[in-house]
């Protein structure tokens with residue numbers, strides 16, 4: 001049996017620096033509920049308003065699961081991540097894709113020119129920030145690099161406290177959202193299998209930042225965006241704690257209709 005490694009990080013950048021070398025390591029990646037993740041990512045990639053000639057930016061691509069599904073659908077697919085190790089690993093994993101580019105940077109200081117992208121994606125990232133002001137700062141920079149007729153997809157933004165009432169309640173919500181079978185598989189792949197197989201487990205800081213929908217709609221409006229709330233009813237129960245949004249520039253003749 002392989003020696004068990006415990007990968008502990010003090011912050012999210014450090015977590016991804018540690019995790020990056022394992023992005024193509026089946027032992028660690030089986031720790032994730034890949035089936036559910038892939039299903040959701042595919043669902044997102046298929047529904048985003050992207051055309052084959054689009055330039056797309058994925059902010060905080062992580063292990064690149066969503067990025068890989070998006071890259072074949074667009075002319076240019078760029079990723080920005082604060083973890084230099086993650087960027088280097090993604091560059092090497094996707095070296096055969098001619099239309100991709102990764103740069104080190106953060107959501108609040110995106111290393112691209114103004115008005116560069118037709119679509120900007122930021123999925124499961126903003127809740128890692130320390131304060132809501134940091135989220136606003138990031139949203140400003142996402143808006144800066146997005147073209148006037150472009151769109152921004154903000155996924156997995158908690159709209160209420162996920163940990164304030166305790167970890168057990170948080171797990172109870174996940175059980176409801178996923179259903180028993182998927183939840184059991186998730187728990188088993190994250191905890192049980194690695195323990196039984198002596199595989200590495202990554203731990204990183206749990207954060208509790210959230211933005212209620214009304215606040216998010218207001219801050220988006222300040223930036224000149226109107227918001228569609230995406231409810232992924234097609235693939236699972238709606239999340240009890242997180243929202244997904246598609247932002248487009250406000251049209252002169254009023255609000256868009258919600259797409260749900």
Ligand SMILES: C[S@@+](CC[C@H](N)C(=O)[O-])C[C@H]1O[C@@H](n2cnc3c(N)ncnc32)[C@H](O)[C@@H]1O
Nearest residue numbers: 012016059060061062082083106107123124125
């Ligand atoms: C949970 S992963 C999300 C990965 C991917 N977007 C997904 O949905 O699976 C969080 C990602 O956000 C990145 N990240 C953390 N802080 C960030 C920041 N300030 N700006 C941009 N990305 C950040 C991490 O390095 C990591 O790649």
